[in-house]
Amino acid sequence: MSDPSTPEAPAAAYSWLVGFDGDWRDTWWSQDFLELVAARLGLGELRALVDVGCGVGHWGQRRLPLLHRDATLVGLDREPGFVARAATAAQARGLAARASYRQALAEALPLATASADLVTCQTVLIHVADPAVVVAEMARVARPGGLVLAAEPNNFGEKASALVGAPGLSRTDRLALLELEAVCQDGKRLAGSGDSSVGERLPGLFAAAGLCDVRVCQNEKCAPLVPPYDTPGERTELRQMLSWIDGGVWLGVGGTREQTQAWYLGGGGDPARFDVLWSVARREAEAWKAAALAGTVSGARGPTFYLVAGRRGP
Ligand SMILES: C[S@@+](CC[C@H](N)C(=O)[O-])C[C@H]1O[C@@H](n2cnc3c(N)ncnc32)[C@H](O)[C@@H]1O
Known part of the structure; x- marks a missing residue:
């Protein structure tokens, strides 16, 4: 960890606390389960993916290969150091030509209304003051018939x-x-600073944002x-x-x-x-x-x- 007196310290400390460093976050999901969910939701046809609160890229970069082979990813995060790390990680995974990252707030996504096929986030709504505002923003950016997909815990x-x-x-x-x-x-x-158990409230938040066909399942991967x-x-x-x-x-x-x-x-x-x-x-x-x-x-x-x-x- 950096010296706490440096300006980078809060981001570095946060990075360690949420397990950004190393491959821990890549162990959260089984590949076959992600493929099952992609098949159920028809992700293979989708071409425009937005990863809200992308951190250093783990979630969106696992999703992107499950979309159409020409699909592109826009990752957004409030922390400039994280979007820079996400871009480096995309390069390392061979996804640089299809992934771009920028600093932005989840509450005010700098993206056109109805511009994305899939707007997603993982462990982001647990950190925001008002998850309803962010879900509404994600729904705004999804095109008609497009999907909003959130992975959030209780x-x-x-x-x-x-x-x-x-x-x-x-x-x-x-x-x-x-x-x-x-x-x-x-x-x-x-x-x-967010509701750490917001996962329980998500179906209601999705319905309140006007999203339909709301489907809920759990991550089947344990960490035995x-x-x-x-x-x-x-x-x-x-x-x-x-x-x-x-x-x-x-x-x-x-x-x-x-x-x-x-x-x-x-x-x-x-x-x-x-x-x-x-x-x-x-x-x-x-x-x-x-x-x-x-x-x-x-x-x-x-x-x-x-x-x-x-x-x-x-
Ligand atoms: C626990 S991390 C999850 C990162 C990534 N989604 C993943 O699963 O690996 C939460 C991320 O959300 C970002 N974040 C929190 N509140 C935000 C907001 N209001 N707008 C944009 N990003 C935010 C943080 O900077 C952090 O990168």
């Missing part, structure tokens, strides 16, 4: 499942961590860990988890202690209780690390990750 559900069988935690500890997660998610939303963790996917997952734990973050919405505290207080949490909850959070992380290094962590580790599609009417 991170509260995911935290609850991660706590099932968490090593070294009592029931009181697990409930304390759910309390911390719930209060922090409220604080994050109230701060205008079974000792001795010797598959490439397990090694990538362990590396990512240990990087966060060694970096001092909590495996919940807040990440760093500072951010967790700010959202906890903003969500109406009791200031006198924060240190207690944070110490449980760190204990969770350190116990998980010790168990992983001892080869005793084991779990199905399914996500609560929705894929919601809607079609713009005529």
Whole structure:
């Protein structure tokens, strides 16, 4: 990570917190499942793809090869450093001639109305102040009959499942961590930084934006860990988890202690209780690390990750 005093530090820190570095985000989806979804939605005929909040390019660049062979991709993100990295990644994947990237806000896409066949995003609506505004923008840019497709989680559900069988935690500890997660998610939303469980609300948001034929499914890819963790996917997952734990973050919405505290207080949490909850959070992380290094962590580790599609009417 860069020196926190440099202007690049917030983007660099964010990049690490959301797992942009390395191939972790490429392990989220199975290729055959993406092909199944592409067949169901008829993506093979589509030629103009927009990736909103593209980050460093992972999501759009996995989608593009599933579209028509001449399809082009426009990726947009508010962070200039990320769009530059996305362009470099497109080059490395041999997609440079078909992909372009620019800085833009999801709330005001610099694209013509009805200009795209498919407007998509992944883990972006969980970060915006008003997801209804962004979904409406995505629907505006889709052509009549075109698709809006969003992949967004319910991170509260995911935290609850991660706590099932968490090593070294009592029931009181697990409930304390759910309390911390719930209060922090409220604080994050109230701060205008997004609803980390927005996936649950997406079908309603799509319908409210006038999208029709709304279809909902879940990502079927889990991130199981079974000792001795010797598959490439397990090694990538362990590396990512240990990087966060060694970096001092909590495996919940807040990440760093500072951010967790700010959202906890903003969500109406009791200031006198924060240190207690944070110490449980760190204990969770350190116990998980010790168990992983001892080869005793084991779990199905399914996500609560929705894929919601809607079609713009005529
Ligand atoms: C968790 S990352 C997801 C990146 C990418 N979609 C992926 O799945 O790998 C969220 C991205 O959304 C971008 N973002 C957040 N709010 C935004 C906004 N209001 N307008 C444009 N981009 C935004 C962030 O800069 C970040 O790159």
